Every structure is written in structure tokens, then in C-alpha cells.
Amino acid sequence: MSREVKRVPVDFVWPLDQRWQGYLTPDHLLPDSCPDCEHGLSPSGEYLFDLWHGKIPFHPAVTGSTLLTPATPQVRALAELHIAQAPDYYGADEFAICREAARLGALFNSMWCHHLAQEDVDALVAAGRLTELTHDRGAGGGWQPKDPPAALTAEQVNAWSLRGMGHDSMNARVVIKARCVREGVAYACATCGGDGHVEAYPGQRAEAKAWRPTEPPAGDGWQLWESVTEGAPITPVFETADDLVAHLVAEEGFRPGAAKTLVEQGRTAGSICTAGGAVLHSALDADVINAVGADRKKGIG
Structure with a gap:
């Protein structure tokens, strides 16, 4: 601290x-929540947001991705890690590992973020959002583009998403916006313009922007x-x-x-x-x- x-x-x-x-x-400068969206997205965008996070039914076949199983290497490895970290909670035998792998596989299969299509990956690469996969650490610690340039596949990125931190909220926004553009539908909420909030009174946003601590x-x-x-x-x-x-x-x-x-x-x-x-x-x-x-x-x- x-x-x-x-x-x-x-x-x-x-x-x-x-x-x-x-x-x-000050409280009087705090905006109201948008009445027509939850995340600053259009109805189509909100639907895709829920697909990304598995809040509504999703199946990997929709994006042409492979269904994960308890035997999928990344799923199995994560299950083994969970068992090793908390054997008193999960148990410590092969049955415990298989049970946890089955749970994880079902969870990951329900989320678009782990089953991207190639168009989704291409959008992330174009936005510079997969540096860990498209670049190498240089001698001075900075990121240097791979030579020759990396040609990432959806399969590679989906496997990567199961390791470490995976996708963040910015990646989600990039993929959702790219799909909205491809499908010819609005990305941002028309009411709030993508902000997720609306003014409680005319001029509030300008006043809030001008406010200084x-x-x-x-x-x-x-x-x-x-x-x-x-x-x-x-x-x-x-x-x-x-x-x-x-x-x-x-x-x-x-x-x-x-x-x-x-x-x-x-x-x-x-x-x-x-x-x-x-x-x-x-x-x-x-x-x-x-x-x-x-x-x-x-x-x-």
C-alpha cells in the first residue's frame, strides 16, 4: 500500500x-445508469456479451470450435493444479482429478471466450491484443514482433485462453464489436452512446469532466x-x-x-x-x- x-x-x-x-x-455529478443497457452495448452487443461470459446458452459448434473434454490437455492440467492446491477440498485421487476436469470442461464449453472463430482471432490480432502470442521478449525486456510474423489460428488462441489470465474485458469488446460490424448491427447502445450511463440533468457530463479533485x-x-x-x-x-x-x-x-x-x-x-x-x-x-x-x-x- x-x-x-x-x-x-x-x-x-x-x-x-x-x-x-x-x-x-460529488454525488450530484454521478450519472444515472442507462435504462436501456447494462454494459453500454446495443441489444445485439449485450447478447454477444452474455455469450462471451456464458451467461446464456452457448455451444462450441457455433464457432466451429472443438468441444473440450476432461482429457483435453489444458483442462486436465488445470484440474490437476486445483487438486494439488486444495486436496482437502477436492480430494487427492484420480477420481477427484477426473471430476474436476469434467466440471471445468463443461464450464469452458459454455463460454464463447474459449471457443473463438478465426474471424474473432483476426480481429484481436489487428487490434494488437495478443502480444503474448505474436511477440517475443526482447533482450531489453520489451516486446518484439516474431520473425517471421506469427499466423495465429483459432485453435492456438483457444488453447492459450485456458492458461494464465486469458482474455480480458478489452479483448471481449474488440471481438464483440468486430462481430457486430460483420453482421451489420449496431455495437453501442443508442441511448447512452456506449457509456453505460446517462446524464441525470442536462450538462452533467460536461460538469463531471471539468471537475478536479x-x-x-x-x-x-x-x-x-x-x-x-x-x-x-x-x-x-x-x-x-x-x-x-x-x-x-x-x-x-x-x-x-x-x-x-x-x-x-x-x-x-x-x-x-x-x-x-x-x-x-x-x-x-x-x-x-x-x-x-x-x-x-x-x-x-
Whole structure:
């Protein structure tokens, strides 16, 4: 969880662990849900969205895909992983693996996202959405196009979708929009224009776009905030930096060096990082991270 030291008035009062009101969009600027759609899509788009996620009946034959079985390698491998991770829940014998594989196969067969047609794959490639399959990691860590270029098949992509994270919501949108275009039907909801929301009053959208968050009042006090949400104070306000450091050590479990480094630097980036080959907490280990960074600048280590 990110941490940030804020300078606020010594008498500043705001409940601890409660998001600062200035970071929250005012209620009067929140739009209404669209009355004619759920996801900003046309009726045809909403239907395809439900097919993608298996919310309505789907069969792989519709896209020319192969029906998955408990013996399909990706299904079997995932079932074995589930059994290994929770044997007390699933059981640990071959019957348990087969039962879980049957459950997974039936689940995956009910979802369009695991049974794309070639046109769907082509749309994803054209949109640059299958980098993991069309590119290789370069020497510097960046993605480089495969040479020769990858010619992905629906079978390859459907097998990939069963591994790791698979398709995300952006992939779903790309495929759904491409199919709507091919079939000559509207993609976005005509009422909300694809936004999924409508104005509660004329001009609300423009007002919401113009709105900007406001910081808490500035002052001479010292207070630690978390910034993983919109932002909220997590310590009382102290008159001096040393008082905040003493509180972090006495009440929050910080080492003196880490507390002093955090307050001096004013913020952390993220919650967990690696430095010197170790996994470190960006706030509780701020002094260690700072030392490693200083050594790297000097060319040490």
C-alpha cells in the first residue's frame, strides 16, 4: 500500500482511514445508469456479451470450435493444479482429478471466450491484443514482433485462453464489436452512446469532466496518508517530523531508520518491491530500499 506524508494544519481533523472528501466525485455529478443497457452495448452487443461470459446458452459448434473434454490437455492440467492446491477440498485421487476436469470442461464449453472463430482471432490480432502470442521478449525486456510474423489460428488462441489470465474485458469488446460490424448491427447502445450511463440533468457530463479533485488544506503539521485508494489519513497530525517518526516507530511497527527515511522522502511507490534480491515492503523497509538505490547510483552491487 502506497504511503504519502502530507503537510496539513496542526488542527486538521478528518477521520482516520476515511477517504478525503476532496478526492471523491460529488454525488450530484454521478450519472444515472442507462435504462436501456447494462454494459453500454446495443441489444445485439449485450447478447454477444452474455455469450462471451456464458451467461446464456452457448455451444462450441457455433464457432466451429472443438468441444473440450476432461482429457483435453489444458483442462486436465488445470484440474490437476486445483487438486494439488486444495486436496482437502477436492480430494487427492484420480477420481477427484477426473471430476474436476469434467466440471471445468463443461464450464469452458459454455463460454464463447474459449471457443473463438478465426474471424474473432483476426480481429484481436489487428487490434494488437495478443502480444503474448505474436511477440517475443526482447533482450531489453520489451516486446518484439516474431520473425517471421506469427499466423495465429483459432485453435492456438483457444488453447492459450485456458492458461494464465486469458482474455480480458478489452479483448471481449474488440471481438464483440468486430462481430457486430460483420453482421451489420449496431455495437453501442443508442441511448447512452456506449457509456453505460446517462446524464441525470442536462450538462452533467460536461460538469463531471471539468471537475478536479482538491487536496486537503496545507499547513505546518505532519501526517501519513495511504494513497492506494483515492487517499486517506492513517495517523494523527503531529507538530514536527520527528513526532511523526516517533509515532511510526512506537505505534506502526517501523524501524527508526525506515520511519525517518519515509518521512524525509515524503512518499513510497507501491507496496512491495524487490531490492538487492529481497522482497521488501516499500514503507517498512524504506531505509533498505533507499540504501540499495544509493549503491546502484554509485555503481556498487
